[in-house]
Amino acid sequence: MEILGLYNYVVFAVLLMVGLYCILARTNIVKSIIGLSIFQSAVFLLYISMDKVDGGTAPIIQPGAPADTIYANPLPQVLILTAIVVGISTTALALAVAVRIKEAYGTIEEDKIQEMDREL
Amino acid sequence: MTLYDQLPALVIAVLLFTAPITYMMRLHGFPWAVATLSVVTAFIISCSLAATVFNGETIIYEMGGWSAPYGIALHIDALSALMAMLITGASSAALIFGARSLADEVGEETAPAFFSAWQLCTAGLVGMVITGDAFNIFVFMEISSLSTYVLVSAGPDRRALIATYRYIVMGTIGATFYLIGVGFLYMVTGTLNTADLAARVGATENIRLVLVAAGFISVGLAVKAAVFPMHQWMPRAYTYAPNAVTVFIAAASTKVALYVLIRVDYAIFQNSIANHDIQLTLFLVPLGVLALFAGSLLAIYEKNLKTLLAYSSVSQIGYIALGIAMTSVAGLTGAIVHMFNHGLIKGGMFMAVACLAIRYRSVNIANLAGAGRAMPWTMAAFVIGGLGLIGVPLTPGFISKWYLVLAALEKGGAGAFLIAIILVSSLLAVIYVWKVIEVAYFKAPRANAVPVTQEAPLSMLIPTWIVVLLGIWFSIDTRMPVGMASRAAEILLGVK
């Protein structure tokens, strides 16, 4: 049962590994950006796993609710709302750069781009 | 609440309030004007803040009226104010200097977006140094990073694009590592405010999480600070960015990441993890030494002047890392003073390079033959900067090295080894500075080279010389930088 309680965090570790591997090992720029997006999403899982409380519900205090309702922790949710938006902004910028690279170099494979730059 | 009390919030609010206005300006020259005005205002405000905290006071300003740790509080002490002055000063200088060269390199169409991004970059960097909340640092880190990506990608050469892409990837990995570290710290303490974290981290039993958090935060910030070997993104980003942008980011952006490292490390980890000073030394000293050598060696073999200066920055950051690793007042003072001085030196040198570029249309060293005769004032500014890199007395670089040597002497045997390394790396700096001097002063221009007869335009030459002279002044009258740095070191180490 112990490992089950920590399963979320193990999945977080695995997703981080997969994301990082995708960024480092693939030379296609768009694929690396997808990996970057997965890498960032893994961190969301870490924070949100922290917010769960047994028997709790979403932290919305209904006006007539009993006084001893258990709520989930609101703070990690606020942090991750910010992080999601930061993630999409980074992705959008990276994709715009990728499109410009394709127009300038004719390819989005990093190894070919390095060759073309070396010839200069 | 008087205007004076509101200054901490104003320094950010001015920049954020005017950035959307800049974006909507379509008239020629207006974006630059609005951006420069707001950045100079921010500079004046940071100088005023610095004057307040000069004597060791700390300003705490609660955003939204909520006290920490429930709200976000700004926390300004000597170190923050010094960094804020450096950032806003470098930004203003680069903007005023760059009016001409930016008009050259950045088109009329993208000017509103470009200058708006410039303001936001300044806001992000200043936001990082004045806040007292660990997650807030992340948000402003991303503001400054994203706007830096926009600024760098505006470079005219197509290699600016691939340099931006690599910078995006490495920068995001670094920022995400920082976020993971903060997540682990939050998991063991339940708070995000730096002062509160410092108080609570020691009480936890989950020491593994704290250790790994320290590791992630340090590595993430090291990537952002371009500490060897995570410096890969820096040389190309500096080279292909527009010249005025390089002046700004070389002076300010990596120093801010080092600032956060110092802050988080000394404030949070030093009193909680046993033997953390030894861990820090083991982590930073090898990297610092490698940076010193690798940076200088790579600089010696470079053909592009901007790339040469970028690798030189990698080695100078090694000095700062060594100073941080020494965990003594002298060492930290040396590191902080060098952050400030190196900003002045490299800012001035990159300004000189921009002046050369506007006349020679190239930054390849071979093409700059004869620059000493054709543009004597520009080259003289460059040479003084180079002397600063080597550490000759009367230049800013000397003071920082002096403090580092003092700190090394305190360490005894290992210290002697460090002093030897500092001396050897200074000699290496002589080699690469001499390389440029030789071509500029002692080689004749090639027969088919573009003839250059004019000195750089005054609008660019005057700011360059102001920065160089400021550097010389601060190395003679060291009260301000050294005073604030040693006050900061004392606060950080808890010595009073």
Place this chain on the structure above:
Amino acid sequence: MTIVFSLFLLSMLVLVAVAVLRTDNLFTAVMLSGVFSLIMAANFFVLDAADVALTEAVIGAGISTVLFLGALALTSEQDRSPPVGSWVPLLTSSALGGVIIYAVMQAPRLGDPNAIVHMHVAPWYLEKTPELIDVPNVVTAVLASFRGYDTLGEVFVVFIACIGVMSLLGRVRPRRETISEETFSKQSRNLRHHLIPRVVGKMLIPFIVLFGLYVQFHGDFGPGGGFQAGALVAAGIILYALLEGDTRARQLVPEWFSSVLVALGAFTYASVGVACMVMGGRFLDYSVLDPHDAIHGQHLGILLVEAGVGMTVAGVMITIFHAFARRGIR
């Protein structure tokens, strides 16, 4: 029951991520990453994070997928990476994973009510929000008021993304020969000749936009707020653009309008902060906005800043989509 469900979802996450890694066709990879975001959103819902689930679903599964597809249309669909030669990436990733698992062994188990995370700041928020701000959704209260400075930073991050994409993929260069409007419309890709998507899509769009507005104003009382609302409204407009073509979408929501929205939203947020300073309080201290009733001031402040956020996010998403869409038209 919930345990089984959440275990299943988590394992699916890993499988989908590995599938993204291994596929060679980028279109497949993008679709799988959309699925990844959707499963992540479901996961958040199981973990009682309603606001975040909504945001991840709209932004991660919706907007992000569209942006990737837009970029794919402009680049290429095949991943021609050579088979991985060096072992450095594998070593780095495994080391990373190993370090985390080592650390996490000591983490409090999922849902433990006595974990330190739930001890300090969180109970204060849950207790004091009805008293100080009187807004049922605690997440909105923390986001817009207690930690409003963070959210200000975040709005500007989105603003920078817009600036960046516009400066990179900016205005279309004026063409030498003037193309007739008809040829231009023919060249811009759309789904006008597919009947079913058109009919169904056009029925859905008003509901999507309406739901977006609902989420905006109801964000105080239920899951929602500016980010989700802005992204939803943008999603509605983007759906219209996908169905009818970029030209008509730009007639519906003109360029200048979305640019103004972007700048106006960020400006509104910063102005609320400055207005608070002018009225004698700290930056972003909404209580001073209404001198007689602090709670009413808080409500006013939250309404204004959430509106600012919604405007900026909607404007940015629409602008970025148009920037990608227009680049492909020769």
